[in-house]
Amino acid sequence: MSSSQRVGVYVDAENVRYNGGYQMRYDVLRRFAAREGGLLQRLNTYLAFDSERAREDPDYAKKSRTYQQMVRDFGWKITVKYVRRYTDESGNVTTKANADLDMAVDAMLQAGKLDQVLLVTGDGDFLQVVSALQNTGCRVELVGFKNVSRQLQQAVDTFYSGFLIPDLLPIPYEPRNEWGQPGSCVRGVCTKWFADKGYGFLRIIDHISPGLWITDPRDPESPYTSVFCHANEVADEVTEDMLMNRDTILELYLNESEQKDNGLVANNVRLAFSVNR
DSSP, rough: OOOEEEEEEEEEEHHHTTOOTOOOHHHHHHHHTTTOEEEEEEEEEEEOOOHHHHOOHHHHHHHHHHHHHHHHHHTOOEEEEEEEEEEOTTTOOOEEOOHHHHHHHHHHHHOOOOOOEEEEOOOGGGGHHHHHHTTTTTEEEEEOOOOOOOOHHHSEEEEGGGGGGGTTTTTTTTTOOTTTTTTTTEEEEEEEEHHHHHHHHEEESSSSSTTTTTTOOSSSSSSEEEEEEEEBBOOOOOOOHHHHHHTTTTEEEEEHHHHHHEEEEEEEEEEETTTTT
């Protein structure tokens, strides 16, 4: 993508929060959206705020304001959706702060001045929005975590699992994690598994770059790295069927190979996310 390409990013923050993307880093998302040198024309996120809870819980109010300010510091426009409460005939109270309509309308109204749209959501309700954006000539990409609509994944031009984007979702027990370096904790997928031989190969995104379509780690321009994995390093909960499914996200530690120069091996491989669970 050349620098003349105009990019718009739209984040369904509540959908992300409740589907595995809690603590998603907006600074990393911004870098990911601009990885091909495009102009970030729109950076929109839609956050929920519970006014009633804020009146009763000063700590919640303070944390919400601090979080919003942090997101603003990264250059994002925030649309606040206020939580509403509904009581049914049985007296049960439900809360709702749906940003779907606002996000869809904004994306459609602004599409005329965009060349590419990045949606961050898993909500299948955006299926028609994707089609409409594509019909205006926009390329539409999608980032999601858990419970991402399969139809939505198939409708967009490219889908990226947020779990696999370096540092987008921090690893809380590794606060100084240097993603991709020996000793770091990363997430990846299995590309080959030889059950009879007791080993296979995992693939990670080493760094954010324009060449995410170059999936062959042997290509010098590829941002992907191949990691050797012995079956003894795989947790019992990770079955062979899971390993053979590209939707299975694995979390692992990287270490230098003793047999291959500049090679990496996987240690302590466990399940981060699987559609089968």
